[in-house]
Amino acid sequence: MTEERSAVVVRDIRKSYGELKAVDGVSFTVAEGEFFGILGPNGAGKTTTLEIVEGLRKPDSGEVRLLGESPWPRNVKLLPRIGVQLQATSFFDKLTAKEQLQTFGSLYGVSHGTAADMLELVGLADKANEQENKLSGGQRQRLSIACALVHDPDIVFLDEPTAALDPQARRNLWDVLRAIQERGKTIVYTTHYLDEAEILCDRVAIMDTGRILALDPPAVLVRGLDAPTHVTLQKGVLSVVDASALEGVDEAHEDEVSLTLSTRRPAPVLSALAERGALDGLQVRTATLEDVFLNLTGREYRA
Amino acid sequence: MNAFKTLSVAMLKGFLRDKVTLFFTFLFPLMFLVIFGLILRDVGADKTRIAVVGDGPIVSALRDSGALELEPYNDESSAVQKVKDGDLPAALIVRGQQLDVRFAQSDQVKSATVLGIINGFVDKANLAATGQPPTFTFAAEKVEDASLKPIQYLTPGILSWGVAVSAVFGSALTLVSWRRKQVLRRIRLAPVSTGSVLSSRILVSAGVALVQGVTFIGIASLPVFGLKLSGQWWLAIPLLLLGTVAFFALGMLVGAFAKTEEAASAAANIVVLPMAFLSGTFFPVDQAPAWLQTVSKIFPLRHMNDGMLDVLVRGKGIEALAMPAAILVGFSLVVGFVASRVFKWEE
Numbered sequence: 001m002t003e004e005r006s007a008v009v010v011r012d013i014r015k016s017y018g019e020l021k022a023v024d025g026v027s028f029t030v031a032e033g034e035f036f037g038i039l040g041p042n043g044a045g046k047t048t049t050l051e052i053v054e055g056l057r058k059p060d061s062g063e064v065r066l067l068g069e070s071p072w073p074r075n076v077k078l079l080p081r082i083g084v085q086l087q088a089t090s091f092f093d094k095l096t097a098k099e100q101l102q103t104f105g106s107l108y109g110v111s112h113g114t115a116a117d118m119l120e121l122v123g124l125a126d127k128a129n130e131q132e133n134k135l136s137g138g139q140r141q142r143l144s145i146a147c148a149l150v151h152d153p154d155i156v157f158l159d160e161p162t163a164a165l166d167p168q169a170r171r172n173l174w175d176v177l178r179a180i181q182e183r184g185k186t187i188v189y190t191t192h193y194l195d196e197a198e199i200l201c202d203r204v205a206i207m208d209t210g211r212i213l214a215l216d217p218p219a220v221l222v223r224g225l226d227a228p229t230h231v232t233l234q235k236g237v238l239s240v241v242d243a244s245a246l247e248g249v250d251e252a253h254e255d256e257v258s259l260t261l262s263t264r265r266p267a268p269v270l271s272a273l274a275e276r277g278a279l280d281g282l283q284v285r286t287a288t289l290e291d292v293f294l295n296l297t298g299r300e301y302r303a
Numbered sequence: 304m305n306a307f308k309t310l311s312v313a314m315l316k317g318f319l320r321d322k323v324t325l326f327f328t329f330l331f332p333l334m335f336l337v338i339f340g341l342i343l344r345d346v347g348a349d350k351t352r353i354a355v356v357g358d359g360p361i362v363s364a365l366r367d368s369g370a371l372e373l374e375p376y377n378d379e380s381s382a383v384q385k386v387k388d389g390d391l392p393a394a395l396i397v398r399g400q401q402l403d404v405r406f407a408q409s410d411q412v413k414s415a416t417v418l419g420i421i422n423g424f425v426d427k428a429n430l431a432a433t434g435q436p437p438t439f440t441f442a443a444e445k446v447e448d449a450s451l452k453p454i455q456y457l458t459p460g461i462l463s464w465g466v467a468v469s470a471v472f473g474s475a476l477t478l479v480s481w482r483r484k485q486v487l488r489r490i491r492l493a494p495v496s497t498g499s500v501l502s503s504r505i506l507v508s509a510g511v512a513l514v515q516g517v518t519f520i521g522i523a524s525l526p527v528f529g530l531k532l533s534g535q536w537w538l539a540i541p542l543l544l545l546g547t548v549a550f551f552a553l554g555m556l557v558g559a560f561a562k563t564e565e566a567a568s569a570a571a572n573i574v575v576l577p578m579a580f581l582s583g584t585f586f587p588v589d590q591a592p593a594w595l596q597t598v599s600k601i602f603p604l605r606h607m608n609d610g611m612l613d614v615l616v617r618g619k620g621i622e623a624l625a626m627p628a629a630i631l632v633g634f635s636l637v638v639g640f641v642a643s644r645v646f647k648w649e650e
């Protein structure tokens with residue numbers, strides 16, 4: 001990927017607060033149209049990284065280029081091309097959803113008609129005349145995202161848009177994020193949900209204590225882990241001894257309810273099981289980003 | 304869409320939809336205006352009442368002059384009883400040519416006034432009876448003095464105070480709430496100048512100040528309160544606007560230091576309340592001790608107040624604006640500069 005076609009280029013940025021190295025040498029590039037995720041537990045340095053990239057904070061050292069330009073000091077030429085949702089939902093007092101969008105739009109010289117389109121996009125058309133403080137958490141997040149998009153920016157930065165939402169609201173928001181990507185936007189977003197990053201992101205940077213530990217498409221990260229696939233069957237369908245003897249099975253063990261086989265070659269194992277008609281209650285669990293995190297840091301992932 | 308215009312509209316809507324702010328901007332100062340206006344309405348206007356038994360040319364002359372209010376009684380004993388009870392300061396008993404006055408000893412000032420007035424009328428009648436032209440004559444004419452009827456100083460004072468309160472609180476609370484909710488940082492990410500954001504908020508405050516002016520003066524002019532505007536009352540408009548800017552700057556300074564809306568609100572009160580009391584909002588400063596008058600001169604509200612009094616009720620012209628305007632502009636520049644130095648975009 002050449003730098004000319006990169007929407008975001010970050011080179012070795014660092015930021016310390018006293019002794020604390022909030023961001024400790026982070027580098028990455030994001031291609032145009034890419035959905036890029038920064039994944040990490042609280043305090044990993046995601047927000048600090050994002051705000052340096054947006055031009056809200058000055059890094060102690062390192063360099064940032066957005067669409068070929070430096071975002072710091074405040075670069076008015078660049079501002080219309082980036083859309084930002086801050087970690088806190090920032091709204092004007094006492095305005096309705098539509099008025100919020102119109103007001104943010106006017107800061108960019110956008111016509112009022114766009115506000116209605118944006119409400120449609122984030123599924124808030126029926127809440128247009130509702131005051132912002134009367135919306136639910138998920139609706140506020142969606143409105144906040146719409147406010148970041150109202151001026152049709154090329155790059156969108158979203159800081160934990162799905163934090164503190166219930167599972168249904170999170171899933172609704174995923175649809176919104178996918179719709180934004182389909183419009184050809186570059187999305188840089190942070191999350192502490194592993195499953196979500198795995199589903200949404202083209203590439204994901206796993207961050208911890210101010211550093212990027214790994215950066216790849218989620219599938220590559222998981223595959224690179226070379227972790228075994230776990231196949232679970234109902235207890236009694238097959239004995240532990242028979243199971244261990246199957247081709248490709250590394251290990252088999254049984255508890256009160258189920259029999260679990262570990263394998264690095266799931267295909268022959270599954271066909272052998274099918275031949276024996278032993279597919280009752282079959283579940284296959286492959287490695288996830290959680291395993292990747294555990295492998296990288298040596299500790300369980302805790303958001 | 305023009306950012307300045309939309310921002311102004313957005314802020315105006317936010318203002319109009321906030322009932323607490325509306326209360327403190329309009330109803331709260333109006334409550335003071337109405338209560339003080341009614342309590343103090345008759346101060347300096349009440350005449351002394353006395354009891355009168357009988358009638359005659361002197362009594363008619365007294366009644367026509369309006370110098371005293373006369374309360375007629377049929378018999379002497381009930382009139383004197385009124386004096387004994389302390390209800391009336393004196394009783395005038397007319398027996399043909401003979402006038403007796405029975406007065407209460409407790410209130411010597413009032414009694415002396417009553418005696419003096421009656422004596423004056425008796426002397427005049429005696430002189431007229433002789434048919435001689437008077438050796439000395441005197442003519443009395445009313446002079447518009449510097450001491451004003453209460454509503455005349457209350458209205459300019461409460462108006463200045465109301466404008467100061469709403470400008471200080473408006474800017475301090477907006478600033479703190481925007482910083483806390485990250486609206487400031489979000490605005491900074493838009494290609495819009497700080498100037499247009501600031502000026503749109505000041506425009507809203509200025510509009511509010513003008514509406515306050517119209518409302519307060521309108522209500523004070525109702526017959527119950529009886530405010531009489533003099534000459535060039537419209538000179539109050541530039542004062543309202545300059546005052547708004549000055550107190551807006553003060554609010555920005557308060558808002559720069561406060562972390563929460565509650566803290567901003569408390570700090571604004573600590574700044575505004577003493578200033579209001581010492582600047583002649585509720586009583587005329589020229590009745591205060593000299594040292595207090597000197598102290599009050601450090602407050603911009605005092606000068607705004609003086610200017611308001613001069614142009615609204617003292618009938619002074621544009622020259623009365625020079626000093627207050629210069630001080631308000633100077634205050635705005637200095638405080639605004641300091642506020643911009645200590646301004647923070649984020650917590």
Ligand SMILES: Nc1ncnc2c1ncn2[C@@H]1O[C@H](COP(=O)(O)OP(=O)(O)O)[C@@H](O)[C@H]1O
Nearest residue numbers: 017020022040041042043044045046047048049
């Ligand atoms: N303004 C600040 N002053 C001091 N410490 C900060 C500041 N901002 C962030 N930090 C610290 O830097 C670290 C990274 O924070 P942040 O970037 O917000 O992490 P994340 O977004 O991944 O939760 C945290 O330990 C946080 O406490």
Ligand SMILES: [Mg+2]
Nearest residue numbers: 046047087160
């Ligand atoms: Mg964060």
